[in-house]
Amino acid sequence: MTRLLFLFFTYAFLGWVLETVLVTLKQKKVVNRGFLNGPLCMIYGITAIILTVGLTSLKDNIFFLFVGSCIYATVTELLAGKFLEKYYHGRWWDYSKKKFNFDGYVCLDHSLFWGVLGVIVVKWLNPVLNRFYNANVPILMHTLMWILLAILVLDILGTTSVLLKANDQERYNESNKRIAKFTAGLRAKISSVVERRILRAYPLSPELQEKKGKSRVFAEGCGFYKLFWLFMVGGLIGDLVETVFCRITIGRWMSRSSVVWGPFSIVWGLGFALFTAILYQHRKKSDSFLFIAGTVLGGAFEYLCSVFTEMVFGTI
Structure with a gap:
């Protein structure tokens, strides 16, 4: 557990450095990348752990290691983007203008880049980091990892609190929409009961017979x-x-x-x-x-x- 935490924090920090340098060069000013306040890009850490656990047995097969890294990293990036947009009401990245993109969250060139990083991580960086981990006093590494984990949790809670506060007005409007939707649903149910009673009493009413013939869908969409x-x-x-x-x-x-x-x-x-x-x-x-x-x-x-x-x- 602590070894995986060590790899998570290392790659999350290296990912933050990479993202910050690239965006700073592009925008000509220093930009703190990532969802958190601290110098971590969690998606890099999470992806590195998935690749380490799932693909270490393929480290001697560069081709399948590359393909696997492309797939797992791309799916992780897709799910992370959807999660952030759904629960924090914002897009932290958007590839809609790039060719061969999928939902604007992933695109071909970034997927290939993930594949190259995956090969580097699993085949070369992980052995170096593992040797470094083993060279230190176990109790020291365990204590440090749990301290960093506690700080990470506090950072996530603080960031979440700020984002939810910033979205209070939007949530208020959404709440009003839900109330209106509930009211409309209740009205529709009452109307349905009345319609059935009238249909039993006056079965030849053409308007109500037409309404009765319309299908009603349960749990419409993909819920x-x-x-x-x-x-x-x-x-x-x-x-x-x-x-x-x-x-x-x-x-x-x-x-x-x-x-x-x-x-x-x-x-x-x-x-x-x-x-x-x-x-x-x-x-x-x-x-x-x-x-x-x-x-x-x-x-x-x-x-x-x-x-x-x-x-x-x-x-x-």
Whole structure:
């Protein structure tokens, strides 16, 4: 844990230095980059930990290490951008004007840059940092890491407090919209009850019959409820598909559940929900686009799940 914290803080600081230097050269003035007040870019630290845990076994295969780094870093950057915009109401970066961008959060040239950094981190920098870590007194490193972690938590809380205060007016307006939406929903439910009563009493009323024929959609869009049920249904379907597949190819029945007792595959369920959340707004694009995106994301997701279960449960 403390070794991973050491790598996290080191790469978060180096990422902050890199971002600050690049933006300072571009804008001709010193700019403190990053979400926090301190000299840390958390996305660099988080990405470095994911690459260290997931791709260290590929350090002797430069090609797959590069490809894996591109994919994992790109997905991390995409999710981080969406998270910051959703909960802190702002875009910390925008690649909308660049070619081959995706939602403005990621783009091809930055993904390739992430791939190069991933190779450098996993193959060359990590061994150097590990030797440095091992050369110091363990209790000293443990104490320092936990102190830095406490400071980081305080920084996150302070930054969050300031951003939420700055967005008070926006949240107030949003609250008013929610009240108006609730009122409209309540009015619609009351109207629906009255309409059903009138339809029973006067079944030939053409206006109400037309309204009754219109479909009503539950949880419209891609919300929590749909993602939850995609997780549940996907986990069940995945387990059944793998069970039948093994029966046909191997000739015997075996349990294909992930880490639970019942017929349920957590990997399949997470895959259903995660890929839907990422690709939902692009559902009208071509089949080839969705196929390629699903192939890349699915392969990276399956590989990371395999590494995780082997590390945590000692199983393959």
